[in-house]
Amino acid sequence: MTHKFRKGDIVTLQAVVDNHYSDNEVNYPVLSGKVSIRVGDQRDTFLVTPDQLEIRVPHFSKGDRIRKTDSKHIEGTVVATVEDKVWVQFDHGAAMGTVDATAIEMISSSAS
Numbered sequence: 001m002t003h004k005f006r007k008g009d010i011v012t013l014q015a016v017v018d019n020h021y022s023d024n025e026v027n028y029p030v031l032s033g034k035v036s037i038r039v040g041d042q043r044d045t046f047l048v049t050p051d052q053l054e055i056r057v058p059h060f061s062k063g064d065r066i067r068k069t070d071s072k073h074i075e076g077t078v079v080a081t082v083e084d085k086v087w088v089q090f091d092h093g094a095a096m097g098t099v100d101a102t103a104i105e106m107i108s109s110s111a112s
Contacts (some may be wrong), residue, residue: 003058004080008038012054014037014039014056015037015038015039015040016037016038017035017036017037017046017059018027018036018037018038019034019035019045019084020032020034020035020050020057021036022037023073028046031047031055033045033047033049033050034048034049035047035050037053037054048081056085057101057110058101058102058105058106059081059085059101060078060081060086060104060106060109061078061081061109062078062079062080062081062110062112063078063110064077064078064106064107064108064109064110065078065084065105065106065107065108065109065110066078066088066104066105066106067104067105067107068099068103068104069103069104069105074090074091074092075090075091076088076090076091077089077105078110079093079096082103084100084101084102085098085099085100086098086099086100086101086104087099088104
């Protein structure tokens with residue numbers, strides 16, 4: 001049996017972040033601090049505040065510097081990503097490894 005959704009239910013939906021506007025958005029102040037999200041293959045985006053979101057799978061890009069969350073001493077560079085998996089060249093000389101995106105954290109972005 002499927003759940004019948006009712007007014008007032010708090011739900012989670014899967015969406016992709018389209019943009020996270022700076023807190024001091026000059027051209028469009030109404031966007032300051034907002035996050036634009038896209039649901040599924042919808043063309044439209046929705047504006048929400050960061051506190052309305054929870055990251056289920058963080059996104060990493062090639063060249064991002066990361067560290068494993070269970071060991072602050074294991075660091076590396078992102079080589080590639082596919083869905084929720086990240087291929088990392090670790091600094092300690094080990095061969096490249098595949099890790100879950102939820103098991104690492106960003107040190108610095110390749111976009112910085």
